[in-house]
Amino acid sequence: MYLNVHSYFSLRYGTLSPEKLVKKAVELGIQTLALTDINTVSGIFKFVQLCRAAGIRPVAGVEFRNRHQLAYVCIARNLDGFAEINRFLSDHLLAKTDFPLRAPDFQQVYVIYPLENGNHLTDLGSHEFVGVPAAPSSNRWRHGRKWEPQQTVLLQPMTYVEKAGFSLHRLLRAIDHNCLLSKLADHETILENEYFRSPADLEAVFRDWPEVIRNTQNLLANCTFEFDFSTPKNRKFYTPSKQDDLNLLRKLADEGLRDRYGSDHAEARRRVDGELKIIEDLSFSSYFLITWDIIRYAHSRGYHHVGRGSGANSIVAYCMKITDVDPIALDLYFERFINPGRTSPPDFDIDFSWDERDEIIDYIFKMYGRHHVCLVANYVTFQDRAAYRELGKVFGLPKAEIDELVANPQAARPNEYTKYIFKYARELEKFPNYLGIHAGGILISETPLYQYTALELPPKGFPICQFDMHIAEDIGFAKWDILSQRGLGHIKEAVDWVRKNRQIHIDIHRIQDFVRDEKVRRQLQSHETMGCFYIESPAMRQLIWKLQCADYLTLVAASSVIRPGVASSGMMSEYIRRHHNPVNYVPVHPKMQELMKETYGVMIYQEDVIKVAHHFAGLTLAEADLLRRAMSGKYRGKDQFASIEGRFFENCKAMGYPDDVAREVWRQIQSFGGYSFSKAHSASFAVESYQSLFLKTYFPLEFMVAVINNFGGFYGTEFYVNEARRWGAQIEAPDIQQSEYLTRIEGQVIWLGFIHIKSLEKNVIQELIVQRKQQNFTSLEDFTRRVPAGLEQLIILIRTGVFRSLGDYTKKELLWHAHALVNNYAHHEGVTDLFELEQAQLALPPLWQEAIEDSYDEMELLGFPLLTPFGLLADAVQGIAARQLPMHEGQMVTLTGYLITSKRITTRTGKPMVFGYFLDVENNYFDTTHFPQSLEKYPYRGAGMYLIEGKVVVEFGFPSIEVRKMEKLPFKPDPRLEGITQRIEFKKLRHNQQFLE
Template sequence: MYLPIHVHSYYSFLQSTLSVERIVQKYKELGARFVPLTDTNGMYGFVKLAREAESLGLKPIYGAYIDDPTNKEKYILIYAKNMIGFSELCLLISKRHLEENFQLDEIVKSISENIIIVTPSLELLKQLPPGDNIYAELKPDKNQKYNTKQLYQYAKSSGYKYVASSPIHFEQHDDYLFLKILLSIKYRTNVDKLKTDERIDEEFFFKDEKLWNRIWKNLPEAVSAIDEIVDACNVELKLCDYKFPKFETPNGETSIDYLKQLAWERLNQLYQEITPPLIKQFEYELEVISELNFQDYFLIVWDIVEEAKRRDMVYIGRGSAGNSLISYCLGFTSVDPIKYDMYFERFMNKFRKDPPDIDLDFSWKERDEIIRYVFEKYGYSKVAMISTHVTFRGRSAFRETAKALGFSEMEIEKYSKMIPWVNPAALPNIVGLKEKFPESQELPFDEEPWKRVVDYASKLTGFPRHLSIHPSGILVAPDRITNFTALEFANNKGLGLIVTQPDMYGVSDLGLVKIDLLSQRSLGVLRDTIKQIEKNENK
């Protein structure tokens, strides 16, 4: 049975109508034993793929579509065979986004045996030696018929493997207009003005088994190659298997011993009398930290706090870290948890395996400086900002859909004002606006042509649009971050800020640990006020 291995989700950003969840469900409905994901230059949906595939008993196939920046028609599909290949996949995607002079022709020459390459490009294929990991991608679309024939003839005569591939960008033929709307938003045009090179073939959807069998009936070996690729790909992502960065202690002590030493010294400074209950709480917290293997995390936060003190920065620890005696001793917070009888288990306990949530507020004037310190101290290859996935909300989905369908700005402006800024999770369907919001009562969404706009805008609500930067999350990894996930520039590339492709939830599921360094404008105001008072007093 033929099943596609070239599949795009909505994490190809306005090039697919399919969520990761829907793709996994569809493959289950088709009776598949596997489910692939090959988003454009990205691994944004890998964690969702892992979770959803596991829940439905399917084998996830982690891949990506990597194109050439100077020629988007030239691309490769790459699939990770194992965890080494997975790390290589993350690195290749990162290079595609971060290297100014990225050249696909050069990249393909350096790919190892831990990766499978599939390409429809005859030019690229000729640069690669025939082997078990190299396949020509044979596509049945009418626009590429001649090229596919040439590719097949060359592959067969030159000893290359080839695989049947019908790319998937939408679920069924009726969804093609929705795909055109997405493409119109991407290219800032409308559905009637999409250029040929901006379109996606209208045949790139899931077809029934009979039609696919008819398409590939003369090339059974190309269909069999799909099973070869699936069998060769055996990546097991261990979600929530935490990977803590290593803190280098000054004299080679173990991390837990050094943490105990630092905390004990400060404990004796903070308390006049070291009572048995105080020692008991101190040792209990250290035991929990050690058992959960969080000692290096605590030391890195301590190091950041110490550097802030050395630079005379204003900072405040917030959140449940204030419930911890060890946090108090390390200077994360100035609140005495013993004096106020605060409950440590709200912050950490043996039955909660998630990393502790330690938030540090800095002046908005000084936060960038302390972040730069973290990058310099722990290495630019091991530190990154965490992304957020910016999604379409009700109003933006309505505006963009209406523009794509050719409505004038005047018409769009008139009705978009009546749509409140609504979180997609709170109101996933624009149709429900009238029931909840008085300002939406006059919306003519039950009548054409606006009914069609709303139908498509409702589908668009919640789709990812681009990446932004998490307001506080910074990631410190034990090794190169690209061993675990891919990186790219945030939406404003000019700022030079590099972010993880997964958001904070995906990063956490991958077992990577974030530190929250927040920007607090009021701290800057307080600092300026104190300085001005001191200046006035010294006059």
């Protein structure tokens, strides 16, 4: 009888999670239930799993709506019918067109029209029905109907349970329409009788027309959803057959084995053969080969990649050059990636440059078929206090109050609405708000994806499915994560610049050579890492300094130790101490030392969770992996997790561990939270760090140009420009004859790109470059004749110094010429003068200009001065230099520093404190710590120069300053403002004189 049930996947409409929906069905004794969410099948597979566990027969369907107008409800008779529904739904969602008012001629789908639509239909097919609601007013269907009695079924929507559910529905509808609750139209909400009703209640409504109930029950009895969750759903073969896949995979692995290890490496041979056996047994050959094909295509286009994640545990992946992480050297285990006991399929994480990823995805769609490929969705929920903001708007709170409520709900001022906001925000927090896109997940299916999902087309341009990665795993998909990052972008571009500027070709995948290179080792040890992927932040630079990190394995550990889970537990500090004195410590238990000898008994990798849970606490490998996934935020089964936690402590007691030891080990596991890395993941990050390090060591200027052009580092452009200067570059402002859209390098000279000039329009830049390619500009007049730039754009170019190579003119002289030229010259785009006219010569009085004016222009238009900012100080630089800090350990010192960045955190007492990062007059970096008491008295006052006084603290050789006092220093006055002030004063004086006259 339940043909029209909504879950909260009817976005901003439904009020019931699939769990609550099935729980209510069990309470009411319902035996068959159809889920028909609005224009989506997002909840179907979770619903089916829950129904099967509860002994309920699930039925799948969709309610088709054009905005608020119900067209019909479709019920799948079987899996083929489900595919029909998905294909029809996809066709309209992808094309963004309305559904027709008459459903297509489905073969395995029942179509139910609402009563108001059914009255107009005279030719219902055998698969079509008219649905009547369970309301007294629906009795009119019996009189004047145009369809047969056997084609009448019960269509009673079920959207909420109790009265509060109806209120929640109305709030969701107001959120969806972005309107006040009081302004929500009645037709935009359900009727109050659309609650979850019992079978007895529904039968009582139709006691005089039992055929309606009988027809409904017969329809449901003819529907099944016999879905097999256990079989893999990925594309079965890369080649035409399984055997061909195995042969090709072995051929590639063997070739790579010889290339990576030589022909007589027994351990590598053993591992390759062992992995190939598991890959064959679990039918993962095509998964490896498709990944290899994607990377092969990328390399054919000249694109770089990094293979990371748990896939880097595989020696077969290493031999196929899917990854550059040597699992033998790092003692990585394939079972972390694929093993028969894993509760979920594995996936490869493949990183490409941010500007190349879309082309790779496009290749995958074209290569494997648009009906067989999709991006994975994710549900963006109302979490992170989004519910407070949305409910605040619905209740009409002023923006200031909403901001206050979101920032600190506990401190919100009480009023007549806040009690309702708090009540419903708790319920809404886990509700899906809208369908988003997973960071990189892609599915490649053996059968058309309509067997499993409808497809939608987000603004990104590639179709997405209607379920998330968890459901994809549940139904048998192993996904590919095709990710993007700017770190790879600057590595690729740096390699290109080295080839152009130095005529040197670099094989950037020679990682084994890089990790053994002495100059690279010294570069790492000296913590000169600005611009280098993952190791450039102040916190990472500090860690490298404290560890005296000079090798690959230590950097791999550092990549994981830096994560908040390890750091917040206190284990980062403990790891550093044990690294410097590996024999002088007492492990929490000898077994922990045995399991994690490499990391001095400290858990720093996700694999350590598996080791400890299995070998220390006696959990099975499957349970240990489930625990690992839960700790990394990839599992949502709270009940099962609680069961594993209980078993952990039971086993520890049975194995004779003291309670305090068991609790401490569990605390260390918990401290990982969602932040720990797998060892293979850390190793992959370290590979990319070494690629950056190699480039910065041997080709620092080309490397910094690439970092500048990719706009994705930890710091602002100013500090990468300064870093290039530190390494010997001559920095030039954008120039009319030399600069391109992006920054470029020629020899030792770096020409900043036009892109850095604020408020300069892109079309002006493009036309400038086009015209210059035809012929160099000869004068400002020549430029204004050929490039249609208005006076405002021309002034920006002049003040930036773009025309400095066209003659010995000051900016002020050029500004005079610009006004004369633009006011007296009519631009006709695309039309050149027939004859080149002689340039007018304007006689100008001497125009005074100070050199410091250029720096102020640059700060305004580029965002930073090209000369050292210390030259702008009103007074002389005070204090010692950063290089002298270690000599003053424990002493009070004074420094002058230029603020690079700062990080604000909250202490355990709820007070703010800040870590600062500064540049000194000698172009060296130093770090500061501002505890709450100091920060309250001497807060940061924005970008600029500061006089800092504090105590020098040295920890493991790393010096920093505990700030006691800090003062922002003034710059020299801006000479440009003096003229403006004089003109304003003159106008005031003239106005007063006129008033007196």
